[in-house]
Amino acid sequence: MDATPTAAGKLLAVLGAFDDGHRRLTLTQLAARAGLALTTAHRIVGELSAWGALERRPDDTYVVGRRLWNLGLLAPVQTDLRVVAAPFVHDLHAATKATVHVAVLDGVRALYVDRTSGRFSVPIVSEVGSRLPLHTTGVGKVLLAHAPQEVVDRCCADLVAPTPWAVTDADVLAAQLARVREQGWALTDQEMTPGASSLAVPVRDRAGAVVAALGVVVAPFEAGSPAQQSLLTALRVTAAGIERSLPRQD
Template sequence: MAGGSAPGASLVDRTLDVLGAFDERHRRLTLTRLAARSGLTPPTTLRIVRRLLAAGALERTDDGSYVVGRRLWDIGLLAPVQTGLREVAAPFLQDLQAATRATVHLAERDGHRVLYLDRLSGVASVPVVSRVGSRLPMHATGVGKVLLAHAPADVQQRVLADLRPLTPYTIVTPGTLERQLERVRRDGFATTREELTLGACSVAVPVRDADGDVVAALGIVVPSLRRDRERLVAALSVAAAGITRLAR
């Protein structure tokens, strides 16, 4: 269950429970599933859903299920991190994509998951599951490992306690991941090899603020890192430094 407001909760609380039923693994929900995941009764869920449909916050698909509407996306773009960091980073992402012809990501930590702020698709046929606004596990992504390596201790402990396998190559042993995070802090970059999706590898570097704190991560997804890892790390590092300089 994703929601479940306390008895006597306000309409706002219940509406947030309905919206909170959606996540990266539950992008399309029937009314029954919405009610179950929000912890509300079907009649209450239906009343809220009708209001959200009328406002454009939800949309109904041809099969009768519901998806998040465009209006929520438009509102989300108004968040300060979207209008600040994304705008500063956009030219650097474009340059990286043009130089590498690979998919490029800008991401930040949202709790114990990775929030993708921007993505430019590459031309190579590499499976990429991220979307702008989506949240993915930290332990199986390059940008996630960078952010996890510099996250508070309680966040690291929570992630290390729930290392779920996503492919046969996902790191699920806490000690192994802890050693990788130490190398990320030492070397300044993180890598993955088919840990989120088969056929996709990634490399990522931190983006820092003026005080040197890690506020985001910049990453590239490619079919293999066997030959170009150093070149990609260098290109990412230059771009990250440029973002830091302009974001001050």
């Protein structure tokens, strides 16, 4: 079988060179990460830039272009969920003044499809389109608790620690995920970012399957405190509203 990459394969390899840790790349870096000759990468990058899929910055690095971003927003996971969730996310933000997230499972990461920033000075690392670890975020733990075992196994094989509070023991994480399934919510305390805690609940489709997670990021608070209970109630009410508004899947 001919293993020579097709033209489409080479183009996809260039686009696939970008990820959370590589958002700005030089032409040389793009060629290396795509496994292409520099001349080939130069031609493809030129075509992608002309079309608007990539954008060249003044320092001669390339970033994902606006046209490609707009195209990605047409994906059902983006459009259906974001359109339905948007007014509920806005109301939750208005009620809590917290940063509100909606995330879906994307491989072994939590993909953030919507975010409304809070007013308080809490460190936030997520953006719409960010893919963050499942085991260190509230929305991630909700998604992981309801993910297939294969996803859990892959996640447990690489439990990185962004902060000293992150869980790096697979048995400890497994116990936490069991509690998440039992209680219906997840709490993290500075596991992704120092000075920020997150509380999240699942969002289910009409068949009862978890299709997303809804969470807030706030300053650290005591587990079981009135502040937690108030946020948890608001999250559950909001998630229920989103669930009632999700379209039926025939």
